[in-house]
Amino acid sequence: QVQVKQSGTEVKKPGASVKVSCQVFGHTLSDLSLHWVRQAPGKGLEWMGGFDPEDGATVYAQTFLDRVKMTEDSSTATASMELSRLTSDDTAVYFCAAGLPFKPLAYWGQGSLVAVS
Amino acid sequence: DIQLTQSPSTLSASVGHRVTITCRASRTLSGWLAWYQQKPGKAPKLLISKASNLESGVPSRFSGSGSQTEFTLTITSLQPDDVATYYCQHYNIYTPWTFGPGTKVEV
Numbered sequence: 001q002v003q004v005k006q007s008g009t010e011v012k013k014p015g016a017s018v019k020v021s022c023q024v025f026g027h028t029l030s031d032l033s034l035h036w037v038r039q040a041p042g043k044g045l046e047w048m049g050g051f052d053p054e055d056g057a058t059v060y061a062q063t064f065l066d067r068v069k070m071t072e073d074s075s076t077a078t079a080s081m082e083l084s085r086l087t088s089d090d091t092a093v094y095f096c097a098a099g100l101p102f103k104p105l106a107y108w109g110q111g112s113l114v115a116v117s
Numbered sequence: 118d119i120q121l122t123q124s125p126s127t128l129s130a131s132v133g134h135r136v137t138i139t140c141r142a143s144r145t146l147s148g149w150l151a152w153y154q155q156k157p158g159k160a161p162k163l164l165i166s167k168a169s170n171l172e173s174g175v176p177s178r179f180s181g182s183g184s185q186t187e188f189t190l191t192i193t194s195l196q197p198d199d200v201a202t203y204y205c206q207h208y209n210i211y212t213p214w215t216f217g218p219g220t221k222v223e224v
Contacts, residue, residue, distance in 0.1 A: 045161065
């Protein structure tokens with residue numbers, strides 16, 4: 001059974017950066033395609049980026065292209081998402097989610113709240 | 118990038134009734150469409166992949182259909198536990214992924 005556990009709540013000031021991490025249990029991280037999705041309060045889901053198994057590289061949504069970085073460490077089964085130049089619009093719950101290659105997101109973390117104020 | 122729209126944005130139906138949610142894409146998805154259910158305060162749950170493949174453990178009252186640019190999620194007999202927001206998602210590896218805006222289902 002795959003489990004995804006995320007880091008806790010972060011409170012940041014505008015202009016700062018935040019790093020959210022997650023750890024995958026029950027499956028080899030390198031055999032999964034890991035993505036990040038965020039949800040602002042009362043809003044819908046927004047895909048930020050994820051691993052493309054075809055190219056072997058991370059693909060980012062255009063909206064975040066110049067200020068997001070996603071990394072993985074297979075040795076610790078940990079993934080991280082760093083978002084820079086934060087504004088109040090970045091206040092959201094950030095989800096780490098994974099699926100088998102070429103499949104949608106079957107495994108989700110519990111979400112990490114990032115508050116920018 | 119591919120844009121997804123969903124209709125209706127909100128729907129209310131009685132227990133036991135049939136419910137249909139439509140997802141339309143700005144261009145053909147070749148079947149690379151998934152449906153998720155999200156309950157308040159929880160992470161989304163994958164219901165359907167490849168437009169019509171029901172995920173293991175998902176009740177059979179949920180079904181998906183469609184192709185090209187128009188897809189539907191149907192709940193054949195709405196239950197109180199189905200109160201949630203439902204999202205469609207495009208996940209073709211050759212283009213950035215996107216989610217639809219969501220449909221809130223009330224019972």
